[in-house]
Every structure is written in structure tokens, then in C-alpha cells.
Amino acid sequence: MAVWLWWFWVLWGLRVAWGVGVNWGSLSSNPLPPAIVVNVLLANNVSKVKLDDADPLALEALSGTGIRVMVGIPNSMLKALNSSKLAASAWVHDNITRYQSKTGGVIIESIAIGDEPFLHIYKGQFQPYVVGAAINIQLALVKARLETRVKVVVPCNADAYLSNPSGLPSEGHFRPDLNSTMLQLLSFLSKNRSPFVINLYPFLNVYQNKSFPIDYAIFRPSSHHLKDGKSTYGNYLDQSIDTLITALSNLGFGKMEVLIGKIGWPTDGSRNATSANARAFLQGLKDHLKSKSGTPLRPNRTIVEEFYILSLLDENERKLINGGFERHWGVFTFDGQAKYQVDLGQGSRDLVNSKGVEYMSLKWCVVNNNKDISNVSAKVQEACAEADCTALLDGGSCFGLGWPGNASYAFNSYYQAWNQTSEGCNFDGLGLITTVDPSVGQCRFPVGLNESRAIASMCNMFLAAMLSAVAFYLISFVS
Numbered sequence: 317m318a319v320w321l322w323w324f325w326v327l328w329g330l331r332v333a334w335g336v337g338v339n340w341g342s343l344s345s346n347p348l349p350p351a352i353v354v355n356v357l358l359a360n361n362v363s364k365v366k367l368d369d370a371d372p373l374a375l376e377a378l379s380g381t382g383i384r385v386m387v388g389i390p391n392s393m394l395k396a397l398n399s400s401k402l403a404a405s406a407w408v409h410d411n412i413t414r415y416q417s418k419t420g421g422v423i424i425e426s427i428a429i430g431d432e433p434f435l436h437i438y439k440g441q442f443q444p445y446v447v448g449a450a451i452n453i454q455l456a457l458v459k460a461r462l463e464t465r466v467k468v469v470v471p472c473n474a475d476a477y478l479s480n481p482s483g484l485p486s487e488g489h490f491r492p493d494l495n496s497t498m499l500q501l502l503s504f505l506s507k508n509r510s511p512f513v514i515n516l517y518p519f520l521n522v523y524q525n526k527s528f529p530i531d532y533a534i535f536r537p538s539s540h541h542l543k544d545g546k547s548t549y550g551n552y553l554d555q556s557i558d559t560l561i562t563a564l565s566n567l568g569f570g571k572m573e574v575l576i577g578k579i580g581w582p583t584d585g586s587r588n589a590t591s592a593n594a595r596a597f598l599q600g601l602k603d604h605l606k607s608k609s610g611t612p613l614r615p616n617r618t619i620v621e622e623f624y625i626l627s628l629l630d631e632n633e634r635k636l637i638n639g640g641f642e643r644h645w646g647v648f649t650f651d652g653q654a655k656y657q658v659d660l661g662q663g664s665r666d667l668v669n670s671k672g673v674e675y676m677s678l679k680w681c682v683v684n685n686n687k688d689i690s691n692v693s694a695k696v697q698e699a700c701a702e703a704d705c706t707a708l709l710d711g712g713s714c715f716g717l718g719w720p721g722n723a724s725y726a727f728n729s730y731y732q733a734w735n736q737t738s739e740g741c742n743f744d745g746l747g748l749i750t751t752v753d754p755s756v757g758q759c760r761f762p763v764g765l766n767e768s769r770a771i772a773s774m775c776n777m778f779l780a781a782m783l784s785a786v787a788f789y790l791i792s793f794v795s
């Protein structure tokens with residue numbers, strides 16, 4: 317028993333080697349094929365990736381790569397997983413066990429129960445199921461003998477804690493409506509030696525508060541400092557982490573490790589959402605975390621063992637919960653072109669872009685100026701309700717385009733999301749398909765990705781899945 321325990325600690329110690337990870341989401345009208353995404357990860361020496369759900373195509377593509385994976389469970393599944401141990405076992409079997417193989421497989425390190433399930437805008441609808449779902453998944457892992465390899469975590473939004481009205485970290489506490497749930501959650505995490513996972517978006521402070529000093533958010537030397545007793549805070553990350561640590565301490569879990577599940581800076585769709593700011597933020601974040609300066613409450617140590625950048629790629633179907641910038645978190649564009657340079661694991665080398673991307677034809681949809689376009693606004697609204705027009709917002713890359721260029725942008729966005737079908741460029745006869753790129757300066761009119769390629773790679777994935785199922789069967793049979 318003692319030997320096992322020792323091995324467990326050795327493995328756990330290796331497991332949490334400091335690392336930068338990326339969130340790989342798939343809320344796009346034409347997502348990049350998983351094989352191409354995985355090649356981008358490998359080419360840039362990205363060691364960790366976090367998926368919002370157990371997408372079989374993504375997991376198959378990650379198989380055998382050595383990339384470490386955090387797999388998410390969508391909030392919508394929490395109710396079923398809370399009420400049924402069987403459902404939890406089936407989830408683990410289908411989405412974790414299936415990918416374990418002695419010859420590589422997928423290195424799944426952790427399972428994220430829900431995606432910010434306590435977010436205040438959800439009005440508590442998932443709250444009663446979170447801890448129960450986590451417990452059932454943990455039990456299913458024990459049954460599958462995977463509990464030493466896979467950790468169960470619950471990513472929380474930073475809105476789970478606060479320090480009103482002073483804003484001082486020393487007065488941090490969890491949101492009162494979460495009090496008893498948090499106590500259960502922290503007991504669960506502590507018992508299983510799992511970290512507290514927090515998603516932090518300092519950009520939101522800048523976005524929501526015009527007088528918030530951007531330098532303080534972005535790790536630049538700032539004239540703004542927060543004094544809290546003997547402590548002085550020089551950046552927003554430390555302030556927020558220490559507020560969390562005080563909240564944890566108040567409930568008796570002041571020593572719990574903290575891990576950042578999502579952190580980033582958007583590049584479009586709002587003022588201050590620029591590549592230059594994003595680069596400065598991520599560089600500052602990395603330098604700060606690597607310096608082992610700690611925070612005033614946890615000095616001279618690593619603040620977080622791991623953080624996952626939001627996001628690898630832009631996703632044009634992300635919900636606009638806070639603003640248009642939500643679709644522009646990517647370090648890379650939707651088609652895998654680096655927007656700026658940052659170290660994802662490749663060191664000082666430039667980021668490597670995606671290779672072998674197949675686009676649809678070089679065709680765009682624009683407003684037909686030969687028609688009476690006095691009523692085009694209604695059509696623009698229809699297009700933007702379904703397609704992504706966030707680059708047109710104040711501060712966005714196409715904000716200065718003017719009319720009717722901005723109407724053309726909306727039409728094209730819709731047309732590409734509709735796979736360049738002619739119905740996608742109708743708009744009661746006001747649309748016109750052109751082969752002349754309407755892009756102007758920073759304002760890029762995208763061309764969508766070709767899906768035939770995605771379908772081909774889907775067939776390969778299916779074959780791989782069949783083979784791995786057979787291999788799994790043979791291994792289980794032999795052992």
C-alpha cells in the first residue's frame with residue numbers, strides 16, 4: 317500500500333510539471349479539421365490542451381501525440397450525471413477509458429465538470445448538480461482504476477468570489493449564494509487532492525470599467541497600485557488570486573492549489589481588444605508566473621502550476637455573453653494563422669501556422685450596388701443574427717468601413733457560414749457574388765474552410781476509432 321502511495325506521489329509530481337496549455341474550442345461555422353489543429357499544436361510544442369467537451373474527432377486526433385488533455389463535460393449533462401452513477405460510468409467509459417491504450421492513446425489528465433457552472437447569469441440552474449456529478453464521475457474513475465491518473469475539477473468563473481465593497485483581497489469571500497455548495501465542492505476537491513480551477517478575464521475589467529487602468533491588467537508597470545494592509549498589489553492577477561485565496565481560507569481550504577482553466581485577451585470586436593495588447597498580456601502573464609515571485613498571500617512560489625490560454629483559435633459561433641470580443645480570443649485566426657507572437661512552448665521561435673488548410677473557392681458576397689439598397693439594413697440584421705458581424709463593432713477591425721461596406725461584410729459573413737451556397741447570398745436579390753476580395757486594410761473578409769477535407773479526415777478518424785476499439789478489446793481480453 318505504502319509503495320503504491322509513493323508511486324502515486326511520484327506520478328502526481330511529474331504530472332503537474334509547470335506548463336502552458338491552450339483551450340481548443342469548436343464553436344465555429346467551419347472548424348479547422350482536427351488533424352490540422354493537432355499539427356499546429358505539435359509544430360508549436362504545445363504540451364497541454366483543454367477541450368470543452370469530449371469531442372471524439374479531437375480526441376482521436378490527439379491520440380499518440382503525448383499532448384496532455386483536460387476534457388470538459390458540458391453544463392447540460394450535469395443533471396443526468398448527478399442523478400445516475402450509471403450515466404457517470406457510461407460517460408467515463410465512452411469518453412475516457414476508450415482512449416486509454418498501452419501504446420499511446422490519449423493522455424487525459426483531468427475532467428472538468430461543467431464550464432463555469434456557477435456563472436451568475438445561469439441563476440443557479442446547474443448549481444444543485446455540480447458536486448453530485450463530480451462525485452459520480454470520481455466513483456466511475458475509481459471503478460475504472462483511473463483515479464490516480466485522472467483528476468476531477470470544476471472550472472469556476474472569477475465571479476464566484478468577490479470582495480465588496482472595498483475590493484481588497486483580504487476581504488475576499490465566495491458569493492453568498494454559493495456558500496454551502498462551495499463548502500461541499502472544496503471538501504470534495506481536497507479529499508481527492510484536486511486543484512481549484514479558476515477562469516480569469518482581466519480584459520473584462522477594462523471592458524466594463526472605463527477608468528480601470530489597462531496597464532494594471534496587462535502586467536505593465538502601472539501607476540495604479542492597490543494597498544491592502546502591509547501588502548501592495550501591482551497587477552490585477554495577483555489581486556484576484558489573493559481574493560480567491562482569502563475566500564478559500566475563510567472556508568478552511570487556504571492551502572488548496574489553484575490552476576487557471578481559461579485566461580487570455582481578445583483581439584477584435586471591442587476597443588482595447590488588439591493583437592498588441594493580447595501579446596503584451598500573455599507575455600506579461602508568462603513572465604510573471606515563471607518568476608516565482610508569488611503573490612502577497614503566497615510569496616516566493618509558483619502562483620499556479622498550469623494555465624490554459626483562451627484560446628487557440630477564434631470561434632465565430634461563441635455566445636456573445638459579454639460582448640463582440642468573445643469571438644476573437646484566438647492566438648490564431650479561425651484558419652490557423654498566428655495573429656501575434658507568443659511562447660506556447662516553442663520558445664523564441666516564431667509560431668508555426670496551420671498547413672494544408674483547404675478553403676472554399678475565392679468567392680465573396682457583397683451588396684449589389686446596382687439595386688435599390690435603401691432597405692438593406694433589415695437584411696443586414698438578419699445576416700448578423702446568424703453569422704458573425706463582431707468585427708463591425710466599435711473598436712473592431714472593420715468598424716471604420718462605413719455603409720454599404722459594412723453591409724457587404726455582413727452578407728459575406730453569412731454567405732461563408734452557409735458554405736457559399738447561392739441561397740446564402742440572396743438577401744431578396746440585394747446580394748452579389750464576386751471573385752474580387754473586398755478586404756480593406758485591417759478589415760479582412762474571410763473565405764470559409766472547405767468541408768470535403770473535414771469529411772475525409774472524419775472517415776480516417778472513424779477508421780482509427782474502429783481500430784482502437786478492436787485494440788482495446790484485445791488488450792482487455794489478454795489482461
Ligand SMILES: *[C@@H]1O[C@H](CO)[C@@H](O)[C@H](O)[C@H]1NC(C)=O
Pocket residue numbers: 398399400444445448
Ligand atoms: C442529485 O442526485 C442525488 C442522488 O441521486 C439526488 O438525491 C438529488 O436529488 C439530485 N439533486 C437534484 C437537485 O436533483
Ligand SMILES: *[C@@H]1O[C@H](CO)[C@@H](O)[C@H](O)[C@H]1NC(C)=O
Pocket residue numbers: 369370371389390403406407410411
Ligand atoms: C461522451 O461525451 C460526448 C461529448 O460530450 C457526449 O455526446 C456523449 O454522450 C458522452 N457519452 C456518454 C456515454 O455520456
Ligand SMILES: *[C@@H]1O[C@H](CO)[C@@H](O)[C@H](O)[C@H]1NC(C)=O
Pocket residue numbers: 492495566567
Ligand atoms: C458562509 O459560510 C461560512 C462558513 O461556513 C459562514 O461563516 C458564513 O457566515 C456564511 N456566509 C453566508 C452569507 O451564508
Ligand SMILES: *[C@@H]1O[C@H](CO)[C@@H](O)[C@H](O)[C@H]1NC(C)=O
Pocket residue numbers: 525526527528529
Ligand atoms: C473602476 O476601476 C477603478 C480603478 O481600479 C476603481 O477605482 C473603480 O471603483 C472601478 N469602478 C467600478 C464601478 O468598479
Ligand SMILES: *[C@@H]1O[C@H](CO)[C@@H](O)[C@H](O)[C@H]1NC(C)=O
Pocket residue numbers: 530587588590593
Ligand atoms: C483603450 O481604449 C481606450 C478607448 O478607446 C483608448 O483611449 C486607449 O488608448 C486604449 N488603450 C490601449 C492600451 O489600447
Ligand SMILES: *[C@@H]1O[C@H](CO)[C@@H](O)[C@H](O)[C@H]1NC(C)=O
Pocket residue numbers: 615616
Ligand atoms: C521572499 O524572497 C525574498 C527575496 O529572496 C526575501 O527577502 C523574503 O523574505 C522572502 N519572503 C518569504 C515570506 O519567504
Ligand SMILES: *[C@@H]1O[C@H](CO)[C@@H](O)[C@H](O)[C@H]1NC(C)=O
Pocket residue numbers: 335361363661662663
Ligand atoms: C518543448 O516543451 C518542453 C516542455 O514542455 C521543453 O522541455 C522543450 O525544451 C520544448 N522544446 C522546444 C524545441 O522548444
Ligand SMILES: *[C@@H]1O[C@H](CO)[C@@H](O)[C@H](O)[C@H]1NC(C)=O
Pocket residue numbers: 688690691
Ligand atoms: C422598403 O421597405 C418599405 C417598408 O417595408 C417598402 O414599402 C418599400 O417598398 C421597400 N423598398 C424597396 C426598394 O424594397
Ligand SMILES: *[C@@H]1O[C@H](CO)[C@@H](O)[C@H](O)[C@H]1NC(C)=O
Pocket residue numbers: 696708709717718719722723
Ligand atoms: C454601417 O455604417 C453606417 C455608417 O457608418 C452605420 O450607420 C451603421 O450602423 C453601420 N452598420 C453596421 C451593421 O455596422
Ligand SMILES: *[C@@H]1O[C@H](CO)[C@@H](O)[C@H](O)[C@H]1NC(C)=O
Pocket residue numbers: 733734735767
Ligand atoms: C456547411 O457544411 C457543413 C459540413 O458539410 C455542415 O455541417 C453545415 O451544416 C453547413 N452549413 C449550412 C448552413 O448549410
